[in-house]
Amino acid sequence: MSFYYSLRFMLDPYNPSKDKINKLLQFVQHADIDNVCFFISGEELNHGHLISSEIDQWLKLIQPISQDLAHLGVSTSLNPWTTIMHSDRGFKINPELKFRPFVDLDGNYAQSMACPADINWVNYISSCYAKYATLKPKELWLEDDFRHFNHSPLNLMCFCDYHMQLYQEKLGYKISRTAFVNQLISNKPSQARKIYLQQARQEMIFAANQIEKAVHRISPNTNLALMTSDPNWHAIEGRDWEKLLKALAGKNHPIIIRPHLPAYNEISPLKYGRLLEYYTRATCSNLPEAVILPELENYMYSPLVKSNKFIKFQLMTTAMFGASGIFLNLFDMLGNGINNTWNYAKLLKDAKPFLKQLAKTNFNLNSLNGIKILTNQNSVYHLQNYYSKDINALLPHETGWSFISDLGFATTIIANKNKFQNETLAISGQFLENLTNTEIKNLIKNNTVLLDGECVQVLIHRKLQYLINIDNVEIYRPRTAYQAYEVADNQIIDNIKNPRMTMQQHIGNYYQISYINSNKVHTITTVRNYRGQILGKGIAIIDNHIIILPTDYNPKYGWEAQYSTIKQGIFQAILDIPHLQQMPGVKLNCRDNYYLISNCSLNDYSKIKISTKIRAKKLTIYSQKGNNTFKRDNINNAYVIPYHLKGLETICIKFTD
Numbered sequence: 063m064s065f066y067y068s069l070r071f072m073l074d075p076y077n078p079s080k081d082k083i084n085k086l087l088q089f090v091q092h093a094d095i096d097n098v099c100f101f102i103s104g105e106e107l108n109h110g111h112l113i114s115s116e117i118d119q120w121l122k123l124i125q126p127i128s129q130d131l132a133h134l135g136v137s138t139s140l141n142p143w144t145t146i147m148h149s150d151r152g153f154k155i156n157p158e159l160k161f162r163p164f165v166d167l168d169g170n171y172a173q174s175m176a177c178p179a180d181i182n183w184v185n186y187i188s189s190c191y192a193k194y195a196t197l198k199p200k201e202l203w204l205e206d207d208f209r210h211f212n213h214s215p216l217n218l219m220c221f222c223d224y225h226m227q228l229y230q231e232k233l234g235y236k237i238s239r240t241a242f243v244n245q246l247i248s249n250k251p252s253q254a255r256k257i258y259l260q261q262a263r264q265e266m267i268f269a270a271n272q273i274e275k276a277v278h279r280i281s282p283n284t285n286l287a288l289m290t291s292d293p294n295w296h297a298i299e300g301r302d303w304e305k306l307l308k309a310l311a312g313k314n315h316p317i318i319i320r321p322h323l324p325a326y327n328e329i330s331p332l333k334y335g336r337l338l339e340y341y342t343r344a345t346c347s348n349l350p351e352a353v354i355l356p357e358l359e360n361y362m363y364s365p366l367v368k369s370n371k372f373i374k375f376q377l378m379t380t381a382m383f384g385a386s387g388i389f390l391n392l393f394d395m396l397g398n399g400i401n402n403t404w405n406y407a408k409l410l411k412d413a414k415p416f417l418k419q420l421a422k423t424n425f426n427l428n429s430l431n432g433i434k435i436l437t438n439q440n441s442v443y444h445l446q447n448y449y450s451k452d453i454n455a456l457l458p459h460e461t462g463w464s465f466i467s468d469l470g471f472a473t474t475i476i477a478n479k480n481k482f483q484n485e486t487l488a489i490s491g492q493f494l495e496n497l498t499n500t501e502i503k504n505l506i507k508n509n510t511v512l513l514d515g516e517c518v519q520v521l522i523h524r525k526l527q528y529l530i531n532i533d534n535v536e537i538y539r540p541r542t543a544y545q546a547y548e549v550a551d552n553q554i555i556d557n558i559k560n561p562r563m564t565m566q567q568h569i570g571n572y573y574q575i576s577y578i579n580s581n582k583v584h585t586i587t588t589v590r591n592y593r594g595q596i597l598g599k600g601i602a603i604i605d606n607h608i609i610i611l612p613t614d615y616n617p618k619y620g621w622e623a624q625y626s627t628i629k630q631g632i633f634q635a636i637l638d639i640p641h642l643q644q645m646p647g648v649k650l651n652c653r654d655n656y657y658l659i660s661n662c663s664l665n666d667y668s669k670i671k672i673s674t675k676i677r678a679k680k681l682t683i684y685s686q687k688g689n690n691t692f693k694r695d696n697i698n699n700a701y702v703i704p705y706h707l708k709g710l711e712t713i714c715i716k717f718t719d
Contacts, residue, residue: 064096064387064418064421065386065387065388065414065417065418065420065421066096066097066355066386066387066388067093067094067095067096067097067387067388067390067410067414068095068096068097068098068099068139068201068355068387068388068389068390069089069090069093069095069097069098069099069390069392070099070101070141070357070389070390070391070392071086071098071099071100071101071393071399072100072101072104072105072107072393072394072395072396072397073100073123073124073127073397073399074107074396074397075119075120075122075123076107076119077397078123079399081399082397082398082399082400083127083130085399085400085402086098086127086399086400087130087131087134088400089400089402089406089407090131090134090136091134092407092408092411093406093407093408093410093411094410094411094414095136095390095410096136096137096387097136097137097138097139097200097201098127098128098131098136098137098138098139099138099139099140099141099201099203099389100124100127100138100139100140100141101141101143101395102117102120102124102140102141102142102143102194103116103120103142103143103144104141104143104395105143105395105396106395106396107395107396107397108143108144108151109153110144110147110153110154110155110156110174111144111147111155111156111159111174111176111186112144112190113156113158113159114189114193117190117193117194118193121193121194121196121197124138124140124197125197128197128199137199137200138197138199138200139199139200139201139202139203139287140194140197140199140201140202140203141203141205142190142191142194142202142203142204142205143205143395144205144207145187145204145205145207145208146164146175146176146178146183146207146208146209146213147172147174147175147176147207147213148175148205148207148213148214149175149213149214149215150172150173150174150175150213150214150215150216151174152173153173153174154173154174155173155174155176159182159183159186160182161176161177161180161182161183161186162176162177162180162182162183162222162224163175163176163177163222164176164177164178164213164216164219164220164222165177165219165220165221165222165223165225165239166213166216166217166218166219166220166221167217167218167219167221167239167243167246167453168216168217169221169239169240170216170217172213172216172219175207175213175216175219177219177220177222177224177225178210178219178220178265178266178269179220179224179225179228179261179265180224184268184269184272185272187269187273188269188272188273188275188276189276191273191276191277192276192277192279192280194277195276195277195278195280195281195284196280196281197281198281198283198284199281199284200284200285201284201285201286201287201318202277202281202284202285202286202287203286203287203288203289203320204270204273204286204287204288204289204310205289206289206290206291206320206322208266208269208270208288208289209266209291209295209296209299210262210266210298210299211295211298211299212291212292212295217453218298218299218453220262221239221242221243225261226239226242228261229242229254229257229258229261232257232261233253233254233257237254242254242258244451246258246453247447247450247451247452247453247455247456248447249446249447249448250446250447251443251444251445251446255442255443256443258300259299259300259442259443260300261300262299262300263299263300263301263302263305263306266299266301266306267302267305267306267309268309270288270306270309270310271309271310273286273310274286274309274310274311274312275312278312285311285315285316285318286310286311286312286315286318287310287318287319287320287355288306288307288310288318288319288320289319289320289322289357290319290320290321290322290345291322292322292341293341293344293345293348294344294457294458295457296345296439297439297440297441297442297457297458298442298453298456298457300442300443301439302439303348303349303350303439303477304348304349304350307319307349307350307352308350316352316353317349317350317351317352317353318352318353318355319345319349319352319353319354319355320355320356320357320389321341321342321345321346321354321356321383322341322342322345322356322357323338323341323342323356323357323358323359323376324337324338324340324341324342325337325359325368325372325376326359326360326361327361327362327367327368328367328368328369328372331372331375331647331662331663331664331709331710332468332647332662332663334375334376334379334662335379335468335647335649335660335662336464336465336468336625338379338382338383339461339464339467339475340461340464342356342383343382343383343427343464343474343475344437344461344464344475346383346384346426346427346475347427347437347474347475347476347477348437348439348477348478353386353387354383354384354385354386354426355385355386355387355388355389356380356383356385356388356389357388357389357390357391358373358376358377358388358389358390358391358392359391360373360391360392360393361391362394363392363393363394363401364401364404365404370404370405370406370409371710372710373392373406373409374409374413374710375710375712377413377417378413378416378417378420378660378686378711378712379660379662379712380417381417381420381421381423381425381651381658381660381712381714382425382649382651382658382660383425383426383427384424384425384426384427384429385421386421387421390410392404392406412686413686416684416685416686419684419714420658420684420712420714423653423656423658423714424653425651425653425656425658427474427475427476428474428476429653430472430473430474430651430652430653431472431474431640431652431653431654432471432472432473432474432486432639432640432650432651432652433463433466433471433472433473433474433486433487433488433512433637433639434473434474434475434476434482434485434486434487434488435460435461435463435464435473435474435475435476435487435488435490436460436476436477436479436480436487436488436489436493437458437460437461437475437476437477437478437493438458438460438477438478438480438493438496439477439478440478440496441458441460441491441492441493441495441496442456442458443496444492444495444496445458445492445495446492446495446520446523448519450617454617458491458492458493459490459491459492459516459614459615460489460490460491460492460493461475461490462490462491462514462614462615462620462621463488463489463490463512463514464621465621465624465625466488466512466633467649467650468625468647468649468662469629469630469633469634469641470630470634470641470642470643470645470646470648470649470650471633471634471637471639471640471641471650472639472640472641472650472651472652472657473488473651474651480496480497480501480505481501481504482505482508482509483508483509484508484509485509485510486509486510486511486512486637486639487505487509487510487511487512488511488512489505489511489512489513489514489517490513490514490516490517490614490615491514491516491517491615492516492517492520493517494517494520494521494524495520495523495524499524499526502521502524502526502529503526503529506529506530506608507529509607510607510608510609510637511607511608511609512609512611513530513608513609513610513611514610514611514612514613514614514615515537515570515571515572515573515611515612515613515614516614516615518530518532518535518573518575518610518612519535519537519573519614522535528578530604530608530610531577531578531579531582531583531604531605532575532576532577532578533576533577533578534575534576535573535574535575535576536573536574537571537572537573537574538571538572538574539571539572540565540566540567540569540570540571540572540616541566541567543592544572544591544597545565545566545572545574545589545590545591545597546564546565546566546590546591546592547562547563547564547565547566547589547590548562548563548565548587548588548589548590548600548601549561549562549563549587549588549590549600550562550563550586550587550628550631550632551585551587551588553631553632553635555627555628555631555632556627556628556631558628561628561631562628563587563623563626563628563629564623565589565600565613565623567623568616568619568622568623569613569616569619569622569623569624570613570614570615570616570621571613571614572589572612572613573612573613573614574589574597574598574599574612575598575599575602575610575612576598577599577602577604582604582605583599583602583603583604584602584603584604584606585599585600585601585602586600586601586602586603586632586636587599587600587601587632588600589612599612600612601632603636609636609637611624627646630646634673640652640657640672640673640674640675640676641672641673642659642670642671642672642673643671643672643673643700644671645661645667645670645671645707646663646665647661647662647663647665648660648661648662648663648667648707649662650672652674655676655678655716655717655718656714656715656716656717657672657674657714657715657716657717658712658713658714658715659707659712659713659714659715660711660712661707661708661709661710661711661712662710663709663710664709664710665709666706666707666708666709667706667707668704668706669702669703669704669705669706670701670702670703670705670707671700671701671702671703672700672701672703672715673700674700674701676717677694678694678717678718678719679693679694679718679719680692680693680694680717680718680719681694681701681703681715681716681717681718682715682716682718683703683705683713683714683715684713684714684715684716685711685712685713685714686711690705692704692705703715
C-alpha cells in the first residue's frame with residue numbers, strides 16, 4: 063500500500079517565473095511527491111470570486127506545468143481557494159456575477175461572501191468547477207469555506223431576506239430575524255432550529271451535487287474532494303456527512319476528504335495529541351469509507367513556525383486515523399515557490415517508506431478496539447440549551463471522554479451508532495438525547511458505560527435516573543467557595559497516599575449525586591471543601607459496570623483538569639482495557655494484533671509497558687529506524703518491551719504466535 067504525498071503549491075499567473083517552475087519540478091523528484099495540487103486565486107493573490115476570463119489565466123499557467131509533471135510520473139490536482147469565500151477582505155462581489163451576499167444571525171451583510179441558497183451562486187460555482195475540470199485534474203478540491211460558519215468577521219449564516227422567507231414559509235407564520243435566531247438557540251429544541259438545520263443541510267448537498275454533475279460532464283475521471291474544519295461547528299450547520307460526501311463524489315468515485323489537522327503553527331505535542339482527538343479523529347468518525355488526506359499546514363511557512371521534527375511527528379501520527387496520504391501545505395501562497403534551505407525534500411523522502419508501512423496496517427477508526435467514544439452528527443437537533451443564550455451553547459460536547467486516550471487507553475470515536483453489546487462505551491455531553499428511552503436502557507444495561515455529569519442531567523430530563531440508581535442531584539459551579547478538590551481515598555497513586563485532584567480549576571460543574579441504594583455504589587473518590595470536609599461522592603461505580611465522572615464541560619477550559627496522572631491511575635485500576643503503563647503523554651491504538659503507539663510528548667521512555675489480554679510468543683516493532691523482534695516478556699498481564707521510545711516517535715507493534 064502506498065502513502066500519497068500531495069503538495070499544495072501556488073504560482074502567480076500575473077508574474078510567472080521559469081525558475082520557480084524548475085525548482086518545483088526538482089523538488090517533486092527529490093521529495094518523492096506523487097501529486098501537485100495547484101492553488102487558484104489563494105490568500106494574498108485572491109481578490110474575490112473570479113470571472114471566467116480570470117480562471118482562464120490561471121489554467122493557462124498551470125496546463126503546461128501539468129504536462130511536465132506527467133512526464134515525471136506526478137499527477138496534477140487543483141485547489142480553487144474559494145467557494146462561498148473564506149472572509150471579507152475589502153473586496154465586493156462583482157455585479158457581473160449577479161449573486162447576493164449572505165447575512166449572518168446578527169443581521170450583518172457580507173461584502174464578498176455568497177449566500178449558499180442563491181441559485182445564481184450555485185450555477186456560478188458549478189460553471190467555475192466545470193471550467194477547472196477542462197484541465198482533467200486527478201482531484202478537484204472544494205475548500206473548507208464550503209460551510210455556514212467561520213466567515214470572518216461575520217457569524218453563522220444565512221439569514222438573508224430569501225432565507226427568512228423560506229424559514230417563515232416552513233414555520234407557517236411571519237417572524238423577525240431576531241426572534242427566529244432566539245428560537246434557534248432556545249433552551250429546548252424548537253421547530254425553528256429544525257427548519258434551520260434542515261435547510262442548511264439540504265442546500266449544501268444540492269450545491270455539491272450540482273458541482274459534481276458539472277465536473278463529471280467535462281472530466282468523468284476527476285475525483286471531487288472536500289476540505290473540512292471543526293466537526294462541532296459542522297454539527298451546527300446540520301451537516302449530513304455521508305449524504306454530502308456522496309453527492310460530491312458522484313457514482314463510481316471514491317470519497318476523498320481533508321480533515322483539519324490542529325496545528326498551523328507548532329504547538330506542544332501534548333496539546334496536539336489532545337486536539338487531534340477533538341478535530342481530526344472526531345471528523346473521521348463521521349465518514350463512510352473514504353480516502354483520508356489530512357492537511358499539514360506550516361503557516362507562516364518557515365522553520366521559525368514549525369520544526370522539521372514536529373513536521374515528521376505530524377506525518378507519523380496520521381496513522382492514528384487511517385490516513386492514506388497527506389496534503390502538504392509547506393510553502394507560502396504568495397508565489398515565492400520552493401525554499402530548498404528548509405530541507406523538506408529530504409525529510410519527506412526519508413519518512414515515506416515507514417509511512418507506507420504504517421498505511422498497510424490501516425488503523426481507521428471503525429476497525430479499532432478499546433473504549434468507544436460515542437458521537438452523533440444530529441445532536442444539535444435534540445440538544446437542550448441549559449445555560450446560555452449564545453450560539454456557542456449549541457456546540458456538542460460528545461468527545462469529552464477523548465481525554466482518556468491521553469491516559470494511555472486504547473480508544474476510538476464512533477459516530478451515529480447506538481446499538482452495542484458487551485462493549486466499553488464513553489458517553490459525554492447530550493449524546494443520549496439522540497436516543498429513545500428504550501435505546502438508552504439497552505445501551506446502559508448491556509455495556510460498561512462511562513458517563514459524565516451532562517449525561518446524568520439528560521437521564522434526569524428523560525426520567526431515567528433510576529438506571530444509574532440516582533435519588534437526587536445538586537449542581538455546583540466551580541470557584542464558588544463550595545467544592546475545592548476530590549480525593550482518591552485509601553489509594554496510593556504516583557507514590558502519594560490519598561492523592562488529591564482539583565475540583566476548582568479548569569473544570570466544569572460538580573454534580574453532587576445522592577444514590578438510592580448505597581450497596582450498589584462503589585465510591586472511588588470523594589469531593590471535599592477547602593477544609594477537607596466531605597461534600598459528596600466523586601467518581602463512582604454503579605452495579606459494577608456504570609462509571610460516573612460527576613463533572614461536565616467547561617466553556618473556556620474544556621476537560622483540562624482531567625489530564626492528570628492521578629486520574630490515569632484511577633481509571634487504569636478500574637478499566638480492563640488495553641493501556642500503556644507509566645508512559646504519560648503516549649497514545650495507544652489497537653486493531654486486533656496490531657498496536658500503534660505515538661509518543662505525543664518530548665519525553666523518552668527506556669521501555670514500553672503494555673497491559674493487554676493478548677498472549678503472543680513474540681512481537682515485532684516496526685519503526686522508522688527499522689524492525690525489531692522480541693520474545694514474550696509477560697509480568698502481571700503487562701508486556702515489558704526493552705525498546706527505547708523517543709519523544710515524538712510513532713511505532714507499530716505486531717503480536718504473533
